[in-house]
Amino acid sequence: xxxxxxxxxxxxxxxxxxxxxxxxxxxxxxxxxxxxxxxxxxxxxxxxxxxxxxxxxxxxxxxxxxxxxxxxxxxxxxxxxxxxxxxxxxxxxxxxxxxxxxxxxxxxxxxxxxxxxxxxxxxxxxxxxxxxxxxxxxxxxxxxxxxxxxxxxxxxxxxxxxxxxxxxxxxxxxxxxxxxxxxxxxxxxxxxxxxxxxxxxxxxxxxxxxxxxxxxxxxxxxxxxxxxxxxxxxxxxxxxxxxxxxxxxxxxx
Ligand code: CIR
Numbered sequence: 311x312x313x314x315x316x317x318x319x320x321x322x323x324x325x326x327x328x329x330x331x332x333x334x335x336x337x338x339x340x341x342x343x344x345x346x347x348x349x350x351x352x353x354x355x356x357x358x359x360x361x362x363x364x365x366x367x368x369x370x371x372x373x374x375x376x377x378x379x380x381x382x383x384x385x386x387x388x389x390x391x392x393x394x395x396x397x398x399x400x401x402x403x404x405x406x407x408x409x410x411x412x413x414x415x416x417x418x419x420x421x422x423x424x425x426x427x428x429x430x431x432x433x434x435x436x437x438x439x440x441x442x443x444x445x446x447x448x449x450x451x452x453x454x455x456x457x458x459x460x461x462x463x464x465x466x467x468x469x470x471x472x473x474x475x476x477x478x479x480x481x482x483x484x485x486x487x488x489x490x491x492x493x494x495x496x497x498x499x500x501x502x503x504x505x506x507x508x509x510x511x512x513x514x515x516x517x518x519x520x521x522x523x524x525x526x527x528x529x530x531x532x533x534x535x536x537x538x539x540x541x542x543x544x545x546x547x548x549x550x551x552x553x554x555x556x557x558x559x560x561x562x563x
């Protein structure tokens with residue numbers, strides 16, 4: 311169960327954020343409204359939400375999930391692989407220190423973005439992507455093992471981050487699409503195959519029994535409800551324009 315979440319208000323400069331999507335430029339005012347509803351959804355799941363101020367220096371800084379991994383035993387500040395995002399970690403450190411006695415760091419030449427990390431109980435799957443490299447993943451595994459947890463590396467080719475195509479919903483249920491459906495390491499889960507046309511919704515998020523699902527993906531919503539979960543939809547269309555999924559808008563702990 312989670313009790314808190316950290317989010318960061320989108321900045322006007324988000325219109326210059328990194329993207330591979332062909333969905334147009336995000337509308338800042340709409341993004342602000344959507345972000346408020348996202349915060350409300352987190353609160354509806356019983357979380358206390360800590361809101362960091364917008365930072366115009368970092369267009370992608372609202373995607374807080376990428377800059378830290380928060381576990382029940384330790385906090386780890388990552389070293390983002392995207393050069394324009396690297397120093398987003400600086401503004402995250404103070405708030406992490408409020409909640410964790412010490413904060414471990416991923417250091418160069420290692421890079422990690424935590425959108426590449428999927429937690430399944432005390433095991434962490436780490437995707438090797440254009441943003442997370444082998445040295446970063448090895449550093450992360452050492453830190454996890456020092457704290458009595460484990461990690462393993464997953465290769466990926468088709469998507470930005472590991473969790474772009476995967477969402478663990480607890481109870482051994484794993485939303486997956488594309489290349490992840492056939493990976494041997496995920497065959498032990500109850501794989502919930504997300505329709506290719508709704509691949510964005512693979513990044514749905516389990517929070518204390520409720521699953522947050524992006525608005526506009528009815529097949530996936532139906533699939534998740536069919537497993538007995540309560541679903542709360544959240545419209546995050548303006549963040550999707552920047553390749554950002556539901557999970558990357560918050561750090562839950
Ligand atoms: C980026 O390319 O870094 C941002 N525009 C989107 C980051 C999305 N983060 C995530 O999926 N964990």
